[in-house]
Amino acid sequence: MSGQLTLHVPDPAERENLAAFLSHALRLDPAAVIRLRRRGDRFVSAWAATGFEALAVRTVVAELGIDDVTIGADTILAGLHGAGAGSGFGLGFAMDSAWHGALPPESGFVHVEDVPARMLVELAERGAEVAQEHGGKHGPPAALLDQTVLTVSGGGEQVEVPMRVVFALAAMDFIPHGGEKTDSRRISVDEIVRVRAARTWLRLDARYGSVARRRGPALPLLTH
Structure with missing residues (x-):
């Protein structure tokens, strides 16, 4: 192949x-595109934009017939549910021009700290309440999204985590919980999210996937 x-x-x-x-990517954007990339011989990473200026990724055991391609999320989902998917x-057709921006590096991240998953979901819940009170038709105010809600240190790094990254993690449902929808009260107190950082990127690794965002001042992202 x-x-x-x-x-x-x-x-x-x-x-x-x-x-x-x-499905979560399509819930955030019905026209979502997914960037598929080979990782070694056995894995494929699927990347999606979240609408929070943060990228989401899930890696699965799979074979991709090309190194790097962007495809409509609905097309991939239909294939997974189709007869003979196994x-x-x-x-179908590549949509590479629909992907805007660079991906974070595969290496170079240091482990900064592990934080309780429940705490991050509680932050997302409180942020959603504030957004409902003060948001408009275009969603949560930028001041809320850009607010630093957590600062962690370790591995020689100090990392500020903005609300938009916490929102992205919660919206992609990357943290295990015991119900139909994410509820901080259902999350195990032992469940953790790992904070990692590279020179220009922040990454939060949860059980079911990761979110990543550029650190520091916003930079123009070049197609990679």
């Missing part, structure tokens, strides 16, 4: 994992 626009996710559990990721399926 090398060189072809095909995806093979042989494990039903991994197909379900990827389908859940795609033996691989075509991805």
Whole structure:
């Protein structure tokens, strides 16, 4: 399948994992596109924009017929749910021009600190309440999104985590919980989210995926 626009996710559990990721991306943006990238010989990473100026990623055991391609999320989801999905399926047409911005590096991140997942979801819940009170038709105010809600230190780094990254993590449903919708009271007190940082990127790693955002002043993102 090398060189072809095909995806093979042989494990039903991994197909379900990827389908859940795609469903959350489509809930945030019905026209979402997904950037698929090979990671080594056995893995494929799926990247999505979240609408919070943060990227979301989930990595699954899969085979991609091309190194790097952008595809409509609905197209991939339909393939995963189609007959014979376990033996691989075509991805239709590439939409590479629809992807705007660079991806974070695969290496170079240091572990800063582990924080309780419940605390991050509580921050998202409180932020959502404030957004409802003060937000407009365009969503939460920028001042709320850009507010630093957590500062962590470790590994020689001090990292400020803005609300928009916490919102993105919660919106993608990357933290396990015991109900239909995320509720901080249902999250295990032992569940953690790992904060990592590179020179120009911040990343939060949760059980079901990661979110990443550029650190510091906003920079123009070049297509990578």
